[in-house]
Amino acid sequence: MxxxxxxxxxxxxxxxxxxxxxxxxxxxxxxxxxxxxxxxxxxxxxxxxxxxxxxxxxxxxxxxxxxxxxxxxxxxxxxxxxxxxxxxxxxxxxxxxxxxHCRLSVAMMADEAEAASNASHLRVATKYPNLTRRHFEAQGIQAECVKLNGAMELAPSLGLARRIVDLVSSGQTLKENGLVETGKIIDIxxxxxxxxxxxxxxxxxxxxxxxxxxxxxxxxxx
CATH class of the missing domain: 3.40.190.10 (Periplasmic binding protein-like II)
Known part of the structure; x- marks a missing residue:
């Protein structure tokens, strides 16, 4: 050089x-x-x-x-x-x-996934508020983003937000916290x-x- x-x-x-x-x-x-x-x-x-x-x-x-x-x-x-x-x-x-390699995905409690409604407004816990808002806006949904820098998987069970947007690799961490992946935003x-x-x-x-x-x-x- x-x-x-x-x-x-x-x-x-x-x-x-x-x-x-x-x-x-x-x-x-x-x-x-x-x-x-x-x-x-x-x-x-x-x-x-x-x-x-x-x-x-x-x-x-x-x-x-x-x-x-x-x-x-x-x-x-x-x-x-x-x-x-x-x-x-x-x-x-x-x-x-x-x-x-991993993906940025939407997840929610497994026992709520089947009953999820077509809401026009959602509260979402995430470290990625801009990507999250753009993703849900494309579906006609207003996303109220709660910024977290970690422990995202706790948000639904503690009532902070019904959905999370976070990095997913194997999906094991979601499973261990009673969550299921319901949609992929981007591959990473x-x-x-x-x-x-x-x-x-x-x-x-x-x-x-x-x-x-x-x-x-x-x-x-x-």
Whole structure:
């Protein structure tokens, strides 16, 4: 990559479900964190990499998009759910990495599913109010979104909301909490995201995009 005079690149990665799958893909692209990154007791948010002109920041998935969209990080990896929820104008997602697969779905109590009425107004617990409102508006339903950042499955049983919109992989967590999936909003996978201005002004960003694209294409060819 180009010399250090261009400044240090910041690569944002999400805590949680995507990270374990993302690290091998990043390594193939030449993005390798320092050993301290793998220390489970390390609470740092910023880490050096094997490249002197690049550092990693490890933050919440929603914050990955915010850091990249506003140029505080130039490149990152995040789920397409986050991209769709925020729809930042300065965010560009050029590569589907074909990892982190799941879906964003609607769920409700199993014993209420068959008796669900065609209501014109619903209260929905979710971390994705924008996607949720758009989904229900398309069905002619006004969704009152109650923002939760976790423990979504408790909302129906405690009377907070009759439906939830949340990420679903196997569906086991829903089942364990007496919920059933009643509709899918979108399929989700992890994407490489870049700041549009950085892509235009820093050739290192374009080089990384090309590397990740080659890796994704090689996976498709297998």
């Amino acid at each position: 180009s010399d250090k005079s261009a400044g240090q690149l910041t690569f944002a990665i999400p805590k949680g479900r995507i990270l374990d799958e993302a690290l091998p893909v990043m390594a193939r692209a030449g993005v390798v964190p320092e050993d301290a990154f793998h220390d489970k007791s390390n609470r740092s948010l910023s880490f050096a990499t094997t490249k002197p002109d690049m550092r990693l920041i490890r933050v919440r998935a929603f914050d990955v998009a915010t850091f990249v969209a506003h140029g505080a990080a130039q490149i990152g990896i995040v789920g397409s759910d986050v991209i769709e929820e925020f729809n930042y104008a300065d965010l560009y997602a050029p590569v589907d990495l074909d990892i982190g 996978s992890a994407r490489l995201i870049v700041n549009r201005a950085a892509l235009k002004t820093d050739p290192r960003v374009g080089e990384l995009v090309s590397r990740f694209r080659e890796i994704a294409q090689a996976r498709e060819a297998v």
